[in-house]
Amino acid sequence: MTANGMTRAKIGVLGAGAMGSGIAQVAAAAGHDVVVVDAHAPSIEKARQGLAKSLAKDVEKGKRTAADAAAVEKRLAFLGGADDLSAFAGCAMVIEAIVEDLDAKQSAFRRIEHEVAAECILATNTSSLSVAGIASACAYPGRVVGVHFFNPATVLPLVEIVGAITTDTAAVSAARALVDSWGKTTVLASDTPGFIVNRVARPFYGESLRILEEQIASVATIDWAMKEIGGFRMGPFELMDLIGNDVNYAVTKSVFEALGHDPRYRPSVTQRRMVESNRLGRKTQMGYYDYRDGAAKPAPVTDRALGERIVNRVVAMLINEAADAVQFGVASASDVDLAMTKGVNYPKGLLAWADEIGVSEVFARMQALQEEYAEDRYRPSALLRSMAREGRRFHA
Ligand code: NAI
Numbered sequence: 210m211t212a213n214g215m216t217r218a219k220i221g222v223l224g225a226g227a228m229g230s231g232i233a234q235v236a237a238a239a240g241h242d243v244v245v246v247d248a249h250a251p252s253i254e255k256a257r258q259g260l261a262k263s264l265a266k267d268v269e270k271g272k273r274t275a276a277d278a279a280a281v282e283k284r285l286a287f288l289g290g291a292d293d294l295s296a297f298a299g300c301a302m303v304i305e306a307i308v309e310d311l312d313a314k315q316s317a318f319r320r321i322e323h324e325v326a327a328e329c330i331l332a333t334n335t336s337s338l339s340v341a342g343i344a345s346a347c348a349y350p351g352r353v354v355g356v357h358f359f360n361p362a363t364v365l366p367l368v369e370i371v372g373a374i375t376t377d378t379a380a381v382s383a384a385r386a387l388v389d390s391w392g393k394t395t396v397l398a399s400d401t402p403g404f405i406v407n408r409v410a411r412p413f414y415g416e417s418l419r420i421l422e423e424q425i426a427s428v429a430t431i432d433w434a435m436k437e438i439g440g441f442r443m444g445p446f447e448l449m450d451l452i453g454n455d456v457n458y459a460v461t462k463s464v465f466e467a468l469g470h471d472p473r474y475r476p477s478v479t480q481r482r483m484v485e486s487n488r489l490g491r492k493t494q495m496g497y498y499d500y501r502d503g504a505a506k507p508a509p510v511t512d513r514a515l516g517e518r519i520v521n522r523v524v525a526m527l528i529n530e531a532a533d534a535v536q537f538g539v540a541s542a543s544d545v546d547l548a549m550t551k552g553v554n555y556p557k558g559l560l561a562w563a564d565e566i567g568v569s570e571v572f573a574r575m576q577a578l579q580e581e582y583a584e585d586r587y588r589p590s591a592l593l594r595s596m597a598r599e600g601r602r603f604h605a
Pocket residue numbers: 223224225226227228229246247248249252253305306307308309310313317334335336337357358359360
């Protein structure tokens with residue numbers, strides 16, 4: 210129970226897919242009664258089975274007792290196949306995690322609003338739609354807030370809390386306090402395309418693809434460099450294969466379009482071809498790597514100078530993106546760093562990394578890229594420029 214006494218309030222989740230079922234489990238594990246509603250009965254059945262499996266695994270690993278697992282399961286109510294949202298009555302917060310479609314979400318919010326009390330917070334787990342756009346369907350848009358979990362929600366600690374221009378600050382604080390009480394790490398993000406992580410992480414993939422397209426290095430060599438020299442847990446191509454090249458391409462496209470076709474985010478033709486040829490990654494057994502039985506893994510060229518060149522270029526682009534996010538109020542420097550370490554496991558915060566390398570050195574690397582390519586894609590962030598000039602750091 211937290212000081213605000215909200216911990217045991219009833220929580221609603223609409224949509225029992227990958228995200229909704231994970232979020233429901235997190236809330237139930239934190240002691241809430243949770244009601245999960247999905248329009249499709251088979252999704253509910255799948256979610257119920259998935260939950261039982263996940264809890265059994267926790268017990269097996271000694272992460273929770275059998276009694277605790279049974280208690281979590283008991284706190285969850287699953288309702289599927291019905292069009293009735295009246296089960297959300299009495300909820301302190303309803304989190305929507307249905308299909309990523311504005312019309313569907315707006316219509317769901319309109320209907321949820323009819324069933325809940327005025328104090329109920331309405332949260333959306335959207336990744337790419339605007340919270341303001343979803344809230345505009347509601348009679349009380351002030352209580353609509355973005356609560357963006359990462360996949361898998363039971364494992365990844367980060368949650369981006371997104372206040373739209375229409376959101377009451379009290380709703381942002383209440384949503385944040387509630388999610389904090391679930392043991393998650395929350396950061397505040399503005400209602401801008403990709404929020405923090407899906408925007409700032411673009412160059413990790415995009416610049417690696419660009420290096421591949423320029424034939425500077427192979428997939429295996431870029432992955433090797435980013436892991437062995439950069440310290441990233443996974444290489445960009447391994448990670449794209451894991452996420453799914455279709456999913457990664459869709460995120461890139463959505464951020465590119467939502468940010469007015471800024472060349473910095475331009476989707477890669479190579480990535481598009483991967484999608485067109487159904488080389489989606491692990492899920493189709495073929496992506497940048499071949500996952501079929503017996504397939505050989507290509508060897509990297511382990512040339513340290515080449516590796517450093519790759520890492521320096523990708524990391525400079527990432528820091529540049531992070532600096533821009535701070536300048537344009539997407540989030541504070543500390544929240545940007547927290548988001549990238551807790552949401553996508555970066556070895557260190559990008560802006561702390563900038564301080565370590567030296568802001569003026571990062572700025573010089575960006576300037577060199579821009580000079581070399583004469584493309585707007587490589588324009589240095591104006592914040593980096595002024596900080597370099599004034600000798601400032603991101604963190605004290
Ligand atoms: P999913 O496809 O696994 O699940 C969506 C569920 O919603 C399905 O069970 C479907 O039956 C149900 N549904 C669809 N329309 C409905 C409606 N009108 N009423 C009730 N139920 C409905 O999707 P996933 O991946 O769980 O994504 C859900 C949301 O979370 C999306 O907004 C997505 O952008 C967002 N998100 C997804 C992440 C991911 O990595 N998959 C990460 C963070 C956010």
